[in-house]
Amino acid sequence: MPPSRRLPDLEQLLGRIDRRLIYLGLFLITLAPLVGKWSLPLYVSRPPQLLYQAIEALPPDKLVVIASNWDAGSQAETRPQLIALVRHLIRRNLSFAIICTAYPTSPQLAQSAVEEAIRLESAPDRWPYGTRWVNLGFKLPDDPWLRSFSSSITGAVKVDVHNTPLAEIPVLRGVKRFGPEGQVSMLIDITGSATIDKWYEFLGPTKVKIGLACTAVMAPEQYPFLDSGQLSGLLTGMKGAAEYEQLLHAPGFAMPAMAGQSFAHLYIILLILIGNVAVLAARTRGRRR
């Protein structure tokens, strides 16, 4: 009887780890940083830096419009982006309005995310709904509506998400147009869907600054727009959100989530190496015989 029958040899041990153990490992290693709020240092790349600088340079008396076009399917990437951006706006003391054009469920998700951002900045009394920010709800973005929205916000939207007429909402008083001559200084599209092209088309001519935060899959196509200056900055998925949190020195969900990503990636690499050690072990044993 070969010795391997008595002792579970290296090859057996390392080469055939039960998949359930592997799954459990992945589960724990991704969850732990989220629960423990561990974060790792990040290297902030240029596109988030650009977005940060663009927001830093905005005039204080104008409004920022956030197009929140994500739903539960991409919330791990887009929700932290929204929270980080809103936190930055609060720190810069900039009022903002939320509009959703992709999913009917987005306004509610955006509402809870903004409320969390306000809580994280411990500013519930400084940022009451209506006087500093407003949620304009979901609108179907067909071309006529987009055209009207880009020329007059209050003309295209009549009531906010709670059905309050816009005239009764202080933050929108006098707000009409986008661009340097108008009252809106920037549009930031936070999206899990192909919404940005329409903004280029309809808001591009108004010369308003456009920022984009999108899922990782969509980002590569957007680099040309960053180069051409059509985009003032870009956040790429969860990584972009984490980089932004780093820029703000305000760790939220994304930094621990990126730590989870890092650990999980290393975990996979470790598993691959273990598997190969098993192969080597089998090979050397084969040679000995």
Added chain:
Amino acid sequence: MSSPFTFEGAVLWLGALATLAMYSVLYRENPVYRIAEHVFLGLATGYGLYVIWRDVLFPIWYKPLFREHHWPWILALVAGGMYYTIYSRRFAWMSRLVMTTMMGLVAGLAFRKFYGQFVPQIGASFKPLVVLVKGPAGLDWPGTLFASLSNVLFLVCLISVLTYFFFTVEQRSPLVRRTAHTGRWLMMIAFGAMFGATVMARLSLFIGRLDFLFREWIPLIR
């Protein structure tokens, strides 16, 4: 943790239970997963029917026919009905007639698809093997070398992978054989890259679920 007896709470709890039931398949295929799978299938089929009616049959068939009275649309019903003869031996030829007509349409569309998708890539492949990159002080040598080598690599990849896909040429000549072999290796590099680049997106999905389970449902993550 919110109460399951409000509407919002009910949505949350249903979602959480559905999530856990689906994940249970990671341990092994089990009765709970089986129920979840069939519920999912039922809901998806119902939803599919709803979407087909809402997005296709109502706006482009029912409305023109019964509201705007474009009577020829009734013939679409006949054509659609002909599919249903697959269950009858005698009338099955009708289903074949409509199927082969559909196949003909599909085939006809392929020409434009090839034209739109692949032909432009031929023209886009005309990259010079030498790219002279100008720096502030004359020629930027490292830049030139890098850009040129990238384009050479491009050509090598294109030729060798295309050679791998030659089916009716016997690979007798060692040159052809080696080129095809290189093509296979280069493909493996590309596939490895695609695999590695996808991991992050998939993990993001899982982190999204963790966010749902442990922030919205059980508030572990604050």
Added chain:
Amino acid sequence: MGVVLLGTGLLFLLLGLGAYLWGPHQFRDPKYWSAFLAGRATVGLFSVLILGAILHARQGGPVYVRRIAGLTAIDETVGRATEMGRPITFSLGLSQQLDIIALQALAVCLHVVRLAIRFGTRVIVTMRNATVYAVADEAISEAYTAAGRPESFNRADVRFLSDRQFAYASAAMGTIIREKAASNYMFGEFFAEALILAEAGNQVGAIQVAGTPSTTQVPFFIASCDYTIIGEEFYGATAYLTREPTLCGSLMGQDRCKLVILGCVLIGILVATAAALTGHAGSVAWVKGFAGLFTGAK
């Protein structure tokens, strides 16, 4: 071959002449014809090359077809399923409508089914689109009739699962695991769910063969399947399996087209290189014009 080329050429000439003489005034505008030449001529040329090769093969011209690794395994997989007394599962992919990819997947599927009928082994075929289901049901039931065993055809073995991507994935995974598939085939168009199906097959220890033109999913098939058929091999599969002259000739035509592409690219690259080195304005313009033949009008 010559006749076809000549005939097609003549047809186009006549069409062009007719259009010029009796067509609307735009036909007399040279821009019209440059728009036509941009790209369409390439598609036309490729079609003629392929048709010519098919005719050559149909008239008995010799065609060699190289080995396609995964396809040699089909006999083995069917045999294994028979020995183990377990079924074969076959996914026709996630095409959202009846399309060329689904039809090719069905052609491979029918080959497996015909073999399985001879061995008396069950094949469970699943798909995502109802039109594909209708065609598959009809074709498979006819395969049974043609083999003289119409009574063995079980309608419940051709299954439309769902038109929703992940509902399909979940149901297909359940099917593969519960039926304890001895072999699992995945042919057709696949998206992210590819790995779910492949891992399910892996869990029950099925021999897995996958073939797809969806290049992004090939890495995951390579990781989880025993055999993976890549890219154009997917379309070459039926030719390799059946050795039908039409199909083999078609493969030969495709190879000729690839030669043309290679030739064009090489010429383009050489002139582009010369242009880059010398900065000669004429060659720069020539490369642009040559590339314009392929990228030109919409």
Added chain:
Amino acid sequence: MLTFPILVFAALSVALVALALLHQAPTRVKRALTMATTFLAGLFYVVEFFVPPDPATSDAVVFGRNLTEMAATVGQVTQVVAGFTFLLGIYNLVFVHGYVIRRRREGWPNSVAFFISFLAMVVFSFWRDWKTWFGGANPPAWVRDPLPEHAARPHDVYTLLFDGLYRNLESTMFSILAFYIVSAAYRAFRVRTGEAGVLMVVAIILMLGQVPLGMALTNWIPASGQFAFFRVETLSQFILTAVNGPVQRAIGFGIGLGMLAMALRIWLSLERGTYFGQEE
């Protein structure tokens, strides 16, 4: 207005009579007809494609007929006819699961669950929108919640089914890929052959290049300078653009040609016997 039902009835009768007449025709005729319809159907798109477009509108016009506009209609007809086949798919599901329940096959309660959830979804989705399609009374609030403050999440049964169950089932199934990608990597990336080795090494480089912890490994290499290329994120970007790009393009050429060739064979019915017609 009366003309409409008459026209519909006439069109239906003509179509059915034509089918009945054809049914009497011998197999040879039917087969010829099949080939002819395939060819004509394909010919439409082929002509629409090969006719040089009007430079002004980029529409293909033949003898005063705008084929590009007609193609849009043909596309709609195809969509509608394909839409009708969906019921065929549902028939198949009902057949399979009904069979399991009738015979009390193993796992029949699952099939019952299928029927219940299917019917619930159909009833509540159609009931909810019935008025927008066919008019009639407003559905009750638990079928369609009219309150504007619930616009984001209406408190009705459809939302409960869709947001509560369907959406979560779907995203969970999608996210299972995270687990499977790990187990597939562990199992498959073993250096048994050179090819597997290449696959593994490149995948590892790319994985490192995606996350901060991986980038930290090569962070000591200066970001600008001759060796910047070997920083893991630069290297992985290079592999993606300089190798993956052209390889995918070359694979794409083959796939495109395969598709074109197959389309030609189907259009001209050169591939007889592949799908139907083996029995004769």
